[in-house]
Amino acid sequence: MTTSDTLSGYQQPPASERRLLRRNRTNRVAAGVSSGLGDYFGVDPVLFRVLFATSAFFGGAGILAYLLAWAAIPEEGTERAPIDGWVAALRRRRFPVWAVVIVGGLILWGVAFSWWVPGPFFPVVAVVVLLVVFFTRREMQTPSSPSVAPTVSLDKDAPPPAPGPEAPWVRDARAWFEESREAGRQRRRRSFPIRMGVLVTLVGTLTALGIADAVDGIQFQWYFWTVLAVLGAGMLVALVTRRWSWSLVPLVIPALIGAVAFAGSDTSLHDGIGQREWKPVKVTDAHYRLAFGQGVLDLRDLAPGSTPTDIDVTLGAGQVKVIAPKSLNLTVQTDVHAGQVEVDQDHGEHGQAHGGVEFTRTIDPPAGATGAPVTVKVHLTNGNLTVLHE
Numbered sequence: 001m002t003t004s005d006t007l008s009g010y011q012q013p014p015a016s017e018r019r020l021l022r023r024n025r026t027n028r029v030a031a032g033v034s035s036g037l038g039d040y041f042g043v044d045p046v047l048f049r050v051l052f053a054t055s056a057f058f059g060g061a062g063i064l065a066y067l068l069a070w071a072a073i074p075e076e077g078t079e080r081a082p083i084d085g086w087v088a089a090l091r092r093r094r095f096p097v098w099a100v101v102i103v104g105g106l107i108l109w110g111v112a113f114s115w116w117v118p119g120p121f122f123p124v125v126a127v128v129v130l131l132v133v134f135f136t137r138r139e140m141q142t143p144s145s146p147s148v149a150p151t152v153s154l155d156k157d158a159p160p161p162a163p164g165p166e167a168p169w170v171r172d173a174r175a176w177f178e179e180s181r182e183a184g185r186q187r188r189r190r191s192f193p194i195r196m197g198v199l200v201t202l203v204g205t206l207t208a209l210g211i212a213d214a215v216d217g218i219q220f221q222w223y224f225w226t227v228l229a230v231l232g233a234g235m236l237v238a239l240v241t242r243r244w245s246w247s248l249v250p251l252v253i254p255a256l257i258g259a260v261a262f263a264g265s266d267t268s269l270h271d272g273i274g275q276r277e278w279k280p281v282k283v284t285d286a287h288y289r290l291a292f293g294q295g296v297l298d299l300r301d302l303a304p305g306s307t308p309t310d311i312d313v314t315l316g317a318g319q320v321k322v323i324a325p326k327s328l329n330l331t332v333q334t335d336v337h338a339g340q341v342e343v344d345q346d347h348g349e350h351g352q353a354h355g356g357v358e359f360t361r362t363i364d365p366p367a368g369a370t371g372a373p374v375t376v377k378v379h380l381t382n383g384n385l386t387v388l389h390e
Contacts (some may be wrong), residue, residue: 022076030069091176094183191238191245198234198248205230210269217270220291222317224258231255264337265381267291267316280311285373287312297376299324300390304371311374317382326389329370332363333377340384355384363387 024035024045034052038045056062067260071083090100097343205226212218231252238244271289278288279298283305288295295315300323324330334341343363354361365373366389378385 021073023070023073025076030361031066032068032075033291035070036073036076037069067382087173088175091173091179094179096180098180188245188247191243191247194234194238194241194243195245195247197237198230201230202227212267215270217268219262219266220260220268221262221265223263224255227255228252228259261338261382262316264317266276267314267381271314271316278313283307283309283374285310287314289314290318291316292318294319294321296321297322299330299374302328302374305374306372308372309374311376312379313376314379315381315383319383320378320380320385322376322385322387324374324377324387324389325370326366327369329365329373331365331373331375332385332386332387333375334361334363335377335379336360336385337381339380339382341387342384343387344389 021040022036023032025032029035029049031329034048035045037048052062052066054062055065069263071086072081074081074084206223209223209226231248233243235248238248239256267289269291271291272293273291274293275296276288276290276293277296279301280286281301282303288297288378290309293315294316295313297311297313297320302324313322322330322332336356336359340358340363341363
């Protein structure tokens with residue numbers, strides 16, 4: 001059983017009497033958005049101009065709203081808005097959807113979360129949501145063909161009514177997304193052998209390096225350089241065979257960061273991981289090594305010697321702490337790839353703290369120190385060094 005909308009008091013106006021949301025060509029100040037909205041809602045366009053101008057001071061919401069309205073509302077005498085052409089062009093050129101999303105997100109982040117944003121971001125979010133809901137209604141952009149009033153079925157088993165007409169950009173965006181997703185599936189299917197070959201090679205190579213490192217020790221930086229070499233060879237093969245896979249690119253970023261961070265370091269996993277405490281009691285040359293963690297060189301129990309002594313400390317990443325009595329004739333020479341050197345944990349008048357990349361520093365003995373000189377050479381790749389005189 002069906003009944004007409006007229007039974008509920010609603011009377012659909014004829015198509016010839018329907019108002020269309022269009023940007024005005026004549027009565028306009030900028031792009032004709034305010035005058036078009038005024039004509040559609042039957043109010044003075046000045047109301048919308050004042051609304052856009054005042055809301056511009058709330059996080060730039062008014063400016064964003066005007067730009068979105070200009071992009072989404074067709075000009076008078078036309079059927080397609082600027083956004084319809086943009087989405088159609090992106091779809092025609094098969095531009096990746098994910099790339100558009102990333103670029104749009106970066107632009108939104110730069111505009112909305114920059115230090116110069118004049119107000120809170122919430123009004124901007126509200127404007128975007130309202131405008132997206134408002135302008136995706138196709139009946140506001142394209143005149144409907146004359147037809148009888150739609151009917152509403154009271155039968156609970158009746159199928160749901162068909163969705164209303166869509167804006168061109170919504171339809172193109174949906175088709176563009178589906179085409180992009182299908183192209184991505186085909187690309188992943190074609191590049192599957194390359195991806196699996198690269199992953200198997202990486203696992204096998206890193207396993208071999210780990211075994212060799214456990215037996216004799218391999219510089220930790222070679223793990224990253226090996227990953228970069230395998231990924232580079234795999235991407236080169238993918239380019240030559242036209243089986244490119246974007247899934248290999250994210251692996252390059254941490255490998256490149258690791259290669260740069262540990263460049264020039266001779267530490268290896270064979271040197272150990274965790275916390276180490278070295279407490280020499282006799283004056284003798286020594287070399288202490290640690291791959292990752294905290295190394296504490298405690299010289300408070302070191303017996304005075306009669307000859308100069310050299311102690312080397314090498315750390316890949318973490319913290320080195322040198323503790324020595326104030327009476328010890330101690331010189332600390334530092335070679336830091338990236339990190340900070342702090343003396344006596346005091347940033348005041350008597351303390352010193354330095355940090356940076358690729359810097360060296362020499363910490364002279366405290367005033368009044370006696371005995372044979374002891375030199376501690378610290379080779380730190382990434383982390384911080386603390387020298388305490390007690």
